[in-house]
Amino acid sequence: MPEQQNNTPGTSEVTDITPIKSENDPSESVAVEKTQTVQLPLASRQKGVGRRKLLLGGGIALFVLAGGGTALTMTLMNTQWQTLSNPFLPAPTMISKPRHLVPGKVILTIDDAHTDTITNVLWDPTGRYLASSGYDYTVKLWDVGNIVQKQVADSPATLSRPTWQILKENAPFGFDELHWSADGRKLFTIVSEQNDDIKPIALNPFADNDKGQIFTNAKVKQSSFSEPQPAPQNTMLAAIDIIVRHYLKVDLWQIDKPDVPVGSLIYQDPDQFTGSFANILIIGWSCDGSLLAAFTSSGHLVIWDVKTRAVKKAFQIPRQQSDDTSTIKISRITLSWSPTNPHLLAVFNLAAIAVVDAVQGKVLYQLSTDDPDAFTRSINPKRNWTPHVVAITWSPDGRYVAASYANSNKVYLWDTQTKEPQMKNGLRMQQLIFPQADDPLAHSDAVADISWSPDGRFMATASYDESIKVWKVGE
Structure with a gap:
């Protein structure tokens, strides 16, 4: 059978944007040398709803992914951004882990960070910058290092303008479409070329005249990819090949050979073309770069040995039950590897998180919550989601797992090293939830993404309320 290709719509033009003046700490500023205009094609995922069937637990469950969907082809035409004069100042002093985990206290608020849902918030490896992206078609860079390190006042600091941004029209950034390189000097996302092929691209927001480095496959006429992720050791890039075939495929590039x-x-996939073709929803690298995991639309967790290119394990995680056994509506499927154990990863399992030993190919235990807010359905008819985990992240020392739920404005934390976990229905309950219901600084809507700072003392959350908050969680 000849290969089939996903259909993509045509291109749209992006208007020019007005340069944004750099702003860091309200009492400090970063000099901007000049503004450059470049031509750079960029693509992202459709904001609308896409449907994928997942075979989980022996039955077909229709998952409706809101904000995922199929890839759209868009073109960024006359994009302007700021060039920083000296972006890499000495990084904040790092500590290996929080000396004491505390309930989160807001120390920095970025209200109106985006004008629509924020899909990604990412702390860079130095702990100085936050990168964010959203359905408002922008990627932004925020200089927060000095603020969070020096903040001692009772009231949180505020930040209103990013240091750098890219804006593109009619092409929102979906979940997991933005990643830092291991050295923190580049951001990876996806682009489209004139023939509608979608490609990974590395952008350097700190360089003059940077037009981005596109990763492609010159040996074939057409190729399209999604969710490019650089390896932890910064020498290899992985991206999902989204061409429809009888098999699923992730391509690998050396960073210097694009x-x-x-x-x-x-x-x-055993369910490929069984009722509907399967595809890969999310990928992720182990902390040492030796393994790569993928979660498929048929419900399989696939683990590859990157060196040998062989499938090490492929298995289904027993699905947690849902009140709705027919149509399960979710906003995001995610997985997160431990930053210290190359065999351990945490994987989405509806309202629970499965902690998996990738080498043994088995679930060690599952995390969940007894907080009613996590299981309350939204009154917004456009977000009538089945209760489910949205974001998952580990603390830098690999001890704690933090997560958010689709209809809750809280952050949930589990201590994976506790000797006496509180159990309920065979699941480990959380040790900590913040903020409290009466906290005036809490997000006014659900938390869409979470990022733990490299030193373990701070956590950034992005919300459907279009704001970003930085919390102090370690002393």
Whole structure:
């Protein structure tokens, strides 16, 4: 059978944007040398709803992904951004882990950070910058390091303008479409070329005249990819090949050889073309870069040995029950590897998180919550989601897991090293929830993404209320 290709719509033009003046600490500023205009194509995922069937637990459950969907082809035409004069100042002093975990206290608020849902918030490896993206078609860079390190006042600091941004029209950034390089000098997202092929691109917001480095496959006429993720050691890039085939595929590039992939990871999904073709929803690297995990639309967790390119394990995680056994509406599927254990990862499992030993191919235990807010359905008819985990992140020392739920404005934390976890229905309950219901600084809507700072003392949350907050969580 000849290969089939996903259909993509045509291109749209993006208007020019007005340069944004740099602003850091309200009492300090970063000099801006000049503004540059470049032409750079960019693509992202459709904001509308896409449907994918997942075979989970022996039955077909229709998952409706809001904000995921199929890739759209868009073109960024006359984009302007700021060039920083000296972006890499000495990084904040790092500590290996919080000396004491505390309930989160807001120390920095970025109100109106975006004008629509924020899909990604990412702390860079130095702990100085936050990158964010959203359905408002922008990627922004926020200089927060000095503020969070020096903030001692009772009231939180505020930040109103980013240091750098890219704006594109009619092409919102979906979840997991933005990643830092391991050295913190580049941001990876996806672009589209004139023939509608979608490609990974590395952008350097700190360089003059940077037009981005596109990763492609010069050996084939057409190729399209999604969710590019650089490896932790900063020498390899992985991206999901979204061409429809009888098998699922992730391509790998060396960072310095962007024209042709150096290898591919292949998985023959047993449910491919059984009622509907399968695809890969999310990928992630182990902390040492030796393994790569993928979660498929048929419900399989696939683990590859990157060096040998062989499938190490492929198995289904027993699905947690839902009140609605027919149509399950979710906003995001996610997985997160431990930053210290290359065999351990946490994987979305509806309203629970499965902690998996990737080498043994088995679930060690599952995390969940007894907080009613996590299971309350939204009154917004456009977000009538089945209760489910949205964001998952580990503390830098690999001890704690933090997560958010689709209809809750709280952050939930579990201590994976506790010797006496509180159990309920075979699931480990959280040790900590913040903020309290009466906290005036809490998000006014659900938390869409979470990022733990490299030193373990701070946590950034992005919300459907279009704001970003930085919380002090470690002393």
